[in-house]
Amino acid sequence: MLSDTERREIQQASAAVQRLAALHLQRARSPQSVIAFIGNLHRGVDQVVQQAQQAGQALACESGCSGCCSARVYASEPEIFQIAATLKTRPSAQFQAVLGRLQTHAALAAHLSTATHRSPCPLLENHLCSVYAVRPAVCRKAHSLDLAACLRPGAAIPQNLNILLQAETLIAGTAAAYQQTGRAVRGHELGQAVLLALNDASLLSRWHAGETVFPTAG
Numbered sequence: 231m232l233s234d235t236e237r238r239e240i241q242q243a244s245a246a247v248q249r250l251a252a253l254h255l256q257r258a259r260s261p262q263s264v265i266a267f268i269g270n271l272h273r274g275v276d277q278v279v280q281q282a283q284q285a286g287q288a289l290a291c292e293s294g295c296s297g298c299c300s301a302r303v304y305a306s307e308p309e310i311f312q313i314a315a316t317l318k319t320r321p322s323a324q325f326q327a328v329l330g331r332l333q334t335h336a337a338l339a340a341h342l343s344t345a346t347h348r349s350p351c352p353l354l355e356n357h358l359c360s361v362y363a364v365r366p367a368v369c370r371k372a373h374s375l376d377l378a379a380c381l382r383p384g385a386a387i388p389q390n391l392n393i394l395l396q397a398e399t400l401i402a403g404t405a406a407a408y409q410q411t412g413r414a415v416r417g418h419e420l421g422q423a424v425l426l427a428l429n430d431a432s433l434l435s436r437w438h439a440g441e442t443v444f445p446t447a448g
C-alpha cells in the first residue's frame with residue numbers, strides 16, 4: 231500500500247518523463263522515428279531491472295524459462311509496429327511459420343481474457359523470445375523472486391515493488407507523451423495486434439496521422 235506522498239512522487243516522476251519524451255516526440259517526423267522512440271522506454275525499463283539487481287535483488291528468472299510468456303500480453307502501438315517490422319525482415323520460411331502461429335493464436339486469444347489466457351506467446355521459439363531486442367515494456371518488467379511460485383499453478387508471483395513502480399512510471403509517462411503529441415497509445419493483446427499490423431500496411435501511416443487503428447484492449 232502506497233502512502234499519499236509516495237503516490238504524489240510517482241505522479242511527479244511520470245509527469246517529468248512525459249515532458250521530456252514529448253519534447254523528443256515533437257521533433258520526430260517520420261512514422262519510423264516516432265516508433266523507434268519507444269526504444270528509450272525499453273532501455274529505461276531494462277535499466278530499472280539491472281539497477282535493482284546491482285543493488286542486490288536476486289531474480290529467479292533465467293534464460294529459457296518462458297513461464298510468464300503464456301500470460302496475456304498487452305503492448306502499445308509503437309511496440310506492435312516495431313515487432314511487425316522486425317518479423318518482416320525474417321527469411322520467408324521463418325516468416326510464414328510465425329504468421330501461422332499468430333493466426334492460430336489470434337483465433338484462440340479472441341475468446342480469452344486476462345484471467346483465462348494461458349497460451350504460449352506466438353513469438354516464442356524453443357522457449358526463447360524470438361523478438362527479444364524489441365519485446366514490449368511489460369515483458370521487460372516481468373520478473374519473479376521465487377521460481378517455486380512460478381511452478382505452482384495460480385500462485386501469486388512475488389515481485390520487487392520498486393521495479394514495478396519505476397517501470398510503470400516510465401511506461402505511463404511515455405504513453406502520455408505519445409498521447410500529448412497526437413498518437414493513440416493503449417495496451418492491445420500482442421498476438422492479435424501484430425497480426426493486424428502485418429496484414430494491413432496502411433495501419434502505420436493511419437496511426438501516425440492520429441487514427442485509432444487497433445481494437446480496444448480485451
Ligand code: SF4
Pocket residue numbers: 298299300303351352353354358359360361362365366369
Ligand atoms: S514477446 Fe517475447 S518476452 Fe513477451 S511474451 Fe512473447 S515471447 Fe515472451
